[in-house]
Amino acid sequence: MINLIYLTVLLPLIGFLFNGLFGSRIKNEKVIGIIGSSTVGIAFVVTLLAFFETLGLPVENRSNTVELFTWLNVAGLNIKFAYLVDQLSLTMSLIVTGVGFLIHVYSIGYMHGDKGYWRFFAYLNLFIFAMMNLVLGDNFVVLFLGWEGVGLCSYLLIGFWYDRKFEKGTVPEAAKKAFIVNRIGDFGFLLGMFLIYYTFDSLNFTEVFNKAASFPVSEATFGLIAIFLFIGATGKSAQIPLFVWLPDAMAGPTPVSALIHAATMVTAGVYMVSRAAIIFASAPTVMMVVAVIGLLTALMAATIGLVQNDIKKVLAYSTVSQLGYMFLAAGVGAFSASIFHVMTHAFFKALLFLGAGSVIHGMHEEQNIQRYGGLKKYMPKTYATFFIATLAIAGIPGLSGFFSKDEILWYSYANGGIIFWLIGVITAMMTAFYMFRLLSLTFYGKERFDHHHVHPHESPSVMTVPLMILAFFSAIGGYIGIPEVFSGEHGNQFHNWLEPIYAPAIAKLNSFGFHSHFEEILLMVLSVALALSAIYFAIKIYTQQPDIAEKISARFKKMYNILLNKYYVDEIYEAAVIQPIQKGSEKVLWKFTDNLIIDGAVNGIAKVIYAGSGFIRKIQNGIAQFYAIIMMLGIALVLLWVILSL
């Protein structure tokens, strides 16, 4: 099945072409939905078989390349269209196709009755196609193809309801924002690729990483490459300073938020960093930058998440925050922990978004959590699954989020220091708090919606079954990566599975300091205790005494407003970046350069010629004899010249 891995890319493409070309003529929603979902479902099965085949191989043979054709062959540059099937790409492929399939199925129910039903499934399939290219590509160019492809799909799907309003603007504005902010990151990524080719004379992963491990390349070069790649990652994975697009991406339909803006696409940056682990490991300064940016993003987004009232906004900031954790892990050299968190996060965050979608669906498109309340009895299945996901993200022991988050916190302590751990734990505490605030406001307490107009109801089973499957994996997904403190030496299966990928990078990093198991357990207990206390307060405040929340927000009015307005980052960017560019474009580029210089030059030349020819045309008076005289004088002059030069 490894050799058939291209099917996982081809099938979604076929689904996209079919639904995209003929979808508008198919009146039956079921046909469209089943085609769209089954292509991804089959892709998942193929990936799963390839995974088991790889698992059966000895460790040193687990990295296989499937070559399809030569894509570019110009001068010294030879780019093959090839897929790299190894531990890392298989892990990512399983997440993409597995979670992707469930979300496709869910969308059959969620998008029911939408006029763009076929368009939605066509875009979703196109997204899976692009994402699979991204994770499977065996060189930077195929990766970049997928990278741009998912950006395009993200744009298309955020702008899916292009005729609607979104917050202060419109949906297309949110889509454009996402696209343009991503372009900034892509620019960095592209520069990184140029520099890689310049330095290593290749763009193939295997060649580049082998050379990176052995070539005598200066740390400055590595640092520059790594920082460029990381700029790309901050764009795609919504890190400081390019995270502003992700909250606005919630303008898209909820399954899109779940698939693209939580589970898969936004983790592309994490994937890329961990794919290029050896390059990052060779530049310790940049590793530090990655870790700090990740940590700050995690903290900042979590604080914003505390006060948001839109159910999807809370989840969006939570996603930004969790992505920050992943970069923190990568930055401290725990690459497998970051991919582990990608996986568990894909489960529980997709589940949270889909659950939120189910709630929104049942509440007639209402997204404000202040107008929910007491939905537990109306939507028991949604509640139960949402509850599991909330426990998982809060890091309650036994659920998937606990294992991955704890591993990240542990490595940030062991490799980064106590400050990293402390901020990480505070963030985790806030995560637990805002998630239980969301849960309480939505499912517990008084019913704050209008009973005459809103009749909450449970979603159909085509939506709830994917929720249950995801809930199952959110609960048990962590057990493949039980930390060594519990499972003994080399007991962490997930780590063992990915270890060969990162071995060269880990070898280059400074070895981890030795810490006793006692320390690890102590920190673990501490973080769990803090999370539990946060949960207790969240439930107490938002279920039993909602007035406390108001009192607190009134007491810290300034702080509250800053958080509510997301630290005014959008406004700062508006004033510091967008306005100067707009003003500059208008004043300098448009009014001065274009209107004055370019138009002036073009029109000026025309005017000079017009005036000149107005004068010259008087010579052409139409009288034949006048011409004859001129001719004669001319001939006489020429003759004179000939004679004189004899």
Next chain:
Amino acid sequence: MSSIPIEYYLILSAFMFVVGVTGVLIRRNAIVVFMCIELMLNSANLSLVAFSSYLGNPIGQIFVFFVMTVAAAEAAVGLAIIIAVFRNKLTVNIDEINIFKW
């Protein structure tokens, strides 16, 4: 025959040519202008024949035959054009035929 020196021919030829040029430049009647052009052609012919005789080379005379042939054809076409113009404008005064301008 050879007693007449070549200069005489050349002076006559030059005189005829100047008459032709002057006619072309100052006369207004298209037919007269046309005749003056013929005069210029024939002055050239005269020089060619004179040189041919002087140098004892027959090529000049052969060339004159070509010139005469072409001149005959040109006369036919030219007169036809003048007639066509006259039918349209009822005049052959070339000052009035000045439509070739912007």
